[in-house]
Amino acid sequence: MSKLIRGISKNARFWVIDSTELVSKAQEIHKMSPTALAAFGRLITAGSMMGTNLKGEDILTLRIDSNGPIKQMVVTASSKGEVKGYVANPVADMPLKSNGQPNVAEVIGQGTLRIIKDMGFRNSEPYVGVSNLQTSEIAEDIAYYFFTSEQTPTVIALGVSLNNDMTVKSAGGYMIQLLPGAEDSFIDKLENKIKGIRTITELLDGGMSPERIAKLLYEDMESENPNDLVEEYEVLEEIDSIYKCNCSREKFYKGIVTLGQEEINKILEEENKIEVECQFCGTKYKYGKEDFEENKVN
């Protein structure tokens, strides 16, 4: 489980997550190249923070379609901290950039970020927001989306660091959204702070918890007392964020049935079985002739 906290202060709302376990689980399932892992790890970390804005059974989807080798990434998140996702081309890779960072921008290329909010029974049409990728580094692209589509100034940092054997060393992120009418002095101090602190993975590698990182973000650098805060804040909720797929044998069965009896018979004749694999979690489901006898297919 990955620990996510969200909270509020006079001028902003904030989220901090240590998503190391979540991203490790995603890597176990999708077996990504180092660059794809960095890209997807950032997206799923963002998704788990953004999902906590949802209500009840709502589902949030973040989808990147692009012209780089990774082609497409999808992450869905629930309000309860459950996330899952898939990568169209998990083996897409790039040499490291000259500063030693994974070349996420190149593996993604140019494209669009879609944010889809499915509000279940309350609204049959899902909300869809689309924006063009700006840097293809993901954090800036999400900030741009929030600013242009939801008029919400947002600071977001996302990171994944790897061990020498290419396993996940740490992953995490923070997000700060200004509330309407936020004071200029707060914005100035926040901008200064973000410039002055280490990257999210450096903070996590240094042993900082999400709570400690939240405090770091609110510490007043101009004050002589290191315990002074720019403003008081409150942690509203602690959420265990997990990689969880809700697929089932029945769900896939219903999907296959929509192919129609004729098509089903054809596949069964050719292959003697119908096998499907969930692209979110890798679970394989196998169906035989007996599953599609006339009285079972309606």
Ligand SMILES: [Zn+2]
């Ligand atoms: Zn699944």
